[in-house]
Amino acid sequence: MPLADRAALRGALAATLVKSAAHRPVFDTLFEVCFPLPARRGAGGGARGGGDLPARLEQALAGGAVAALDALAAEAVARAVAAEPGRPLSLYASVQRALRCLDLDGALARLAGAGGEPPVAGPLAARLAAAARQRAAARLRAAVEAEARRRLVAERGPSAAAAALRRRLPEDVDFMHAEAAQLAAVRRVLPPLGRRLAARLARRRRHRRAGPLDVRATLRRSLSAGGVPLDVRHRRPHPAKPELVVLADVSGSVAAFARFTLQLVHALAGEFARVRSFVFVDGVDEVTALLAGAEDFAGALRRVDAEADVVWGSGHSDYGRALAGFLARWPGAVGPRTTVLVLGDARSNYHDPQAWALAEVARRARRVYWLNPEPRAYWDTGDSIAGLYGAHCDGTFECRNLRQLQQVVARVG
Numbered sequence: 196m197p198l199a200d201r202a203a204l205r206g207a208l209a210a211t212l213v214k215s216a217a218h219r220p221v222f223d224t225l226f227e228v229c230f231p232l233p234a235r236r237g238a239g240g241g242a243r244g245g246g247d248l249p250a251r252l253e254q255a256l257a258g259g260a261v262a263a264l265d266a267l268a269a270e271a272v273a274r275a276v277a278a279e280p281g282r283p284l285s286l287y288a289s290v291q292r293a294l295r296c297l298d299l300d301g302a303l304a305r306l307a308g309a310g311g312e313p314p315v316a317g318p319l320a321a322r323l324a325a326a327a328r329q330r331a332a333a334r335l336r337a338a339v340e341a342e343a344r345r346r347l348v349a350e351r352g353p354s355a356a357a358a359a360l361r362r363r364l365p366e367d368v369d370f371m372h373a374e375a376a377q378l379a380a381v382r383r384v385l386p387p388l389g390r391r392l393a394a395r396l397a398r399r400r401r402h403r404r405a406g407p408l409d410v411r412a413t414l415r416r417s418l419s420a421g422g423v424p425l426d427v428r429h430r431r432p433h434p435a436k437p438e439l440v441v442l443a444d445v446s447g448s449v450a451a452f453a454r455f456t457l458q459l460v461h462a463l464a465g466e467f468a469r470v471r472s473f474v475f476v477d478g479v480d481e482v483t484a485l486l487a488g489a490e491d492f493a494g495a496l497r498r499v500d501a502e503a504d505v506v507w508g509s510g511h512s513d514y515g516r517a518l519a520g521f522l523a524r525w526p527g528a529v530g531p532r533t534t535v536l537v538l539g540d541a542r543s544n545y546h547d548p549q550a551w552a553l554a555e556v557a558r559r560a561r562r563v564y565w566l567n568p569e570p571r572a573y574w575d576t577g578d579s580i581a582g583l584y585g586a587h588c589d590g591t592f593e594c595r596n597l598r599q600l601q602q603v604v605a606r607v608g
Contacts, residue, residue, distance in 0.1 A: 478505050
């Protein structure tokens, strides 16, 4: 590839290095840091263009002057940086201050309001004009971020800027401390991850062990050796699929972790003989019918939030009452072929843990695994009783992100 052609170099490196679409934003950030564009001429500071930035932005948006947006972005970042001389550059702070200087949301609102722009002919033209403004606004935001990143690289150097701009991959986002945009990225990678994991489980199950000895086939293949069984043949194995029961705490900060786990488990439903899902807070309810076969899983989860009867009293987690209630209401849900997954942080708000209930579940089940979204160092601190429940499990796992979650689910399958 011609190294002088920046766009060609970017495309070639992306095609070679990026193995997942979810990783492309990380690559784009690193490319901008390692191969930064030179600073814009005259964008070193001050009010280069003069005049009121919001008014000029409104004129550019109304007139469709897309080419002016990059210049406005550079000038807004320069003003934002000049407003606080001597302060270390922060990408997020610089972008936010520049957008406030531009008053982008205000400009869009004024243009969308009555009299904010020349009238257009018909509702279709109005929608097209609004869509064009939104595209221009997205381009402006991207230009502001690019200019702020360019200045950060120039001030700190590529290595320090790369460390400051490092983005977590969706697989490594912490469920309990993620921002809305990060959770949305995790949600997007779940369906393809579920498909890959299902294929891996099916392949592993097919090759896990050989079937019983096939005497007739062995003798037939050994005729050329005078009947000496040199080539031993086995019948094709038909390993039984495990049954799966999921008990998920859907209260507070662990709710996002529970929802992602439920979505991943139901994406793998074909690799289990049966999947039953139960959710709880201080009450417990079965939601298998709401989730099974759902094409719109986000809609199914909203139905779970609205329809599941999981609050009995205070609405705070009570693991002991939930586990005892599960045994009392669904005594036949767990059998010798059942693997049980318990999802939650094991923080029971100092209620009676009723550990006997989990012990009884373990006695009936094939395996019991506990998936905890908290760091292991936090277990058994405060109101956490992770160790007490862990004594009755075949395994307790820290599941703070999607990478850890898929490893545990692959082991269960």
